[in-house]
Amino acid sequence: MKYRKSITILSSIIIILAVVAASMSVFSTGSPGPYDIETVRGETVTVYGKGPYKHMSEDVAPQGIAQGYITLFVGVPLLILSLVWARRGSLKGRFLLAGTLGYFLVTYLFYLVMGMYNVLFLVYVILLGTTFFAFAQTLLSFDLTNIAERFSESTPIKFIGGFLVFNSMAIGLMWLQVVVPPLVNGSIIPGQVEHYTTLIVQGLDLGLLLPLSFVSGLLFIRRKPFEYLLTPMYFIFLSILMVALTAKVIAMGMFGQHIVPAIVIIPFFGMVSIFCSVLIFKNIREPAHEYA
Template sequence: MRYKKSVTILSAVIMVLAIIAASTGAFSSGGPGTYEIESVRGEVVTVYGEGIYKHMSVDVAPQGIAQDYITLFVAVPLLLISLLWARKNSVRGRFLLAGTLGYFLVTYLFYLVMGMYNILFLIYTALLGISFFAFVQTLLSIDLSSLSERFRASTPVKWLGGFLIFNSMAIGMMWLGVVVPPLLDGSVIPVQVEHYTTLIVQGLDLGLLLPLSFVAGLLFMQKRPFGYLLAPVYYIFLSIMMAALTAKIIAMGMLGQSIMPAIVIIPLVSIIAIVGSVLILKNIAEPGHTHP
């Protein structure tokens, strides 16, 4: 009961703060419009110049707005649904809740460390901290010792785990394709850095999220207890994050930027992640139930 109360309160606060942050990002306006600046590295960068993201570049600000729409109209409702489901002592509900909280945790980690400073700084900070503690509590509420017994013997752990491994390697190679060539030709700094401090997304992906995807997939294929814990959570997180990434690509396309082949690959990965999430949840038995 203590778990339910604390996670319910934390999740409710996340929903309120996320609605404020995402609404502000999606609907704020005002500003000088686009203009050019010279970065400290001597590169010319076109700045978005409107709304809360007015100091972001024209390549990045529309992506943030697109993700705000996904947060507002997909992630927040899913957080409410998964919370209500988890409160009924549903193991599936707790997995869905953990994966959704993982999305908020990673999203506002990125917003906090990459977004140019704005009036939402303290809200981003609160969302990061509250999402972290709610996420950890939800993970710890799942009984690891008997978790493998809740999965059907026919659960396709090989291809489900294999996809997580493939996802980590494919995206990792894509990001290395951004980072490595400038190191080889002596220019060192990729053009994607623009006027930011560093490659935040690529760094956190390569250092944390992609290795986690690889490990979760490998342990799931090996039918290890932590694999049964991490893989479902990662699949749900990946489903929401890839939906946000799809929205970002569409936003870039609407601005006339080249989005091939990403407009084909990313939605495909999103669909696979969603199908995998549904398949995993369907193969989990709830307390008091046994598999046929």
């Protein structure tokens, strides 16, 4: 089918360019090394000074490198596996493909809007575009009229949906602890802004990803058809993302940054997300030749 061919082409482009971008971030170490700069706010920030992230701060660049490892050795293999599985007619494969594409979409959206301009800018642009259209086409391929019937009656709806609601509230409170205190004490700008323009991660999480988690969980508990699509996809995305975040927290710790309570919260959420993903997949009944 033309549809299947377009997703295969887009996913192939994503695989190639993600390997390029992640490899350059992980293995490129050229440039002079760390140095200090004064921000427009009069604060001193240590810049990483190496590789594609040489203009990022020494606090943030190692996180990008850590996520590069996860993208290279977890995200790309999962994208290949899910694409092959989905092309064989598997509904589970299509859910896995949607969730994995969601991870790449969010990852390169963040890289494009947060990463200091570097040689990979056009690569990020192409990755964002290809992942968006591949993700959208994959979502549109599902038949919502009977999707709820593909889940067994033993699916732990309340537990799975409840965790998504809890996840959104817990992470949201963690980010509000960064944003709100400076607003209360009058300093306005959190130290985490460093030499960047704003808090990109916290902003997109609070404005988009966490509300999606909350609504998906709530409507899944209420057994709304659209959430039978969003919830499995979101859990795959969340599982990969939490693995990447765990790697980022570990990298922060290796550079002497304070990582409590994140070093406890993030891996715990990651393990629960993977557990819920397994539960969901165990309770999906495969239709015959639905993807053909």
